[in-house]
Amino acid sequence: MTHTPYGYIIDNGQAVIDEPNAERVRMLFREYIKCGSMRAAAKKAGIDKTHSVIGRFLKNKVYVGTEYYPQIINENVFTKAQEIRGNNAKSQNRIGAYRPHPKGEIGTFTIRKVAVQYDDPYKQAEYAYSQITEVANE
Template structure:
């Protein structure tokens, strides 16, 4: 069975709002938007969870309501929280802008002749065998 988001419960096969928990979710959004960190906002709202769990709550679109889950958070509040989350992440250097087109990796083809000489010294034999390896760069058109 999939995980039921915090703030909901299942009754007779349908998701319904858990009044007490949904009040905490609304409070979490309100306190977070007032300026507290995720962890502190969760503590103030009475929600126990890891930082990543609380962050997922702020980005969970199910709180906006869909065909199965009723709405807990209005769209304006949700969008404000998302904008604030991105603003803070950018301010802390946690968002990396795209550097541009990724360079493709070069592809190589290797071939080797059958060794004809045998040496008693394993290092000499390895040196000889490695010298027989030929490599070729295969052009892939992305360069």
């Protein structure tokens, strides 16, 4: 089970817009598009969350609406915010997080069943991670 996104509440099993917080979300997107700064946009919108949480808000596609969640942000506003996020990543040399995979995938990894090698859970986890391999791109 996941949490209810900021700007929504669950009422009688249905997701409904929590208008005061939804308006903050709308303002966050508007201000971010104006100034390009997550921190400044969040402050202006009155959202007191960490930088990473604000980033998750801005990339949360649920705000454009799903079968369960009503629309808070229109698709054009959401798309414009994603363009700005990508441009900021390029200009701040964080492009690795936004570089699309040629086939639209993040990557494919595989791991075989991992045998227990260590009693120490940290060493066992380290060993398990060492068994992960990337599948060659075709």
